[in-house]
Amino acid sequence: MRLGLVSLIVDDYDEAIDFFVRAVGFDLVEDSPATTNDGRPKRWVVVRPPHAETGILLARADGTEQRAAVGEQFAGRVGLFLDVDDAEAFDAAYERMRAAGVEFVRPPRTEPYGRVAVWRDVSGNLWDLRSPG
Known part of the structure; x- marks a missing residue:
């Protein structure tokens, strides 16, 4: 077994991609169209450090509860x-x-x-x- 992806809830796909690729130095591994469980459009966006196996799925917040979690996924830790x-x-x-x-x-x-x-x-x-x- 191995850990493949970790989700990180973000406000905006493009802003998050720019930050992780330009500022942090990650690679953009995938940016593909997808749909939510109820059929609305979203994207499947994965970034990861160069040569790493584990990536981060950048998941745009969908709904009030998820928007509240942006930046607070780890309760300030x-x-x-x-x-x-x-x-x-x-x-x-x-x-x-x-x-x-x-x-x-x-x-x-x-x-x-x-x-x-x-x-x-x-x-x-x-x-x-x-x-x-």
């Missing part, structure tokens, strides 16, 4: 973790993402498990950028 290979890759990713306008809410720090910096995605969810040791 860090809920997603973007790992890089080493300290050099961490520094490069941090600087590239900052230059692209990604909001870091906590600066890089060293923890027993490695380097970490907390950032906010286009919808407001918190992520860790992490590297070992």
Whole structure:
């Protein structure tokens, strides 16, 4: 078994694609027309880090309950973790993402498990950028 996709509820497909591809550096894996269970149009949009197996399904909020969950999927906690290979890759990713306008809410720090910096995605969810040791 493996984890294939994780859903992330977003307000707008194109805004989320732009953020994850341009600012974070993910690849756009798929953007295909689809329909909701009751036949309304939607899109199947998947992004993922280069060379990664697990991707993120960008799911546009549909209805009041889902719109309320945008940016709150993890109740204000860090809920997603973007790992890089080493300290050099961490520094490069941090600087590239900052230059692209990604909001870091906590600066890089060293923890027993490695380097970490907390950032906010286009919808407001918190992520860790992490590297070992």
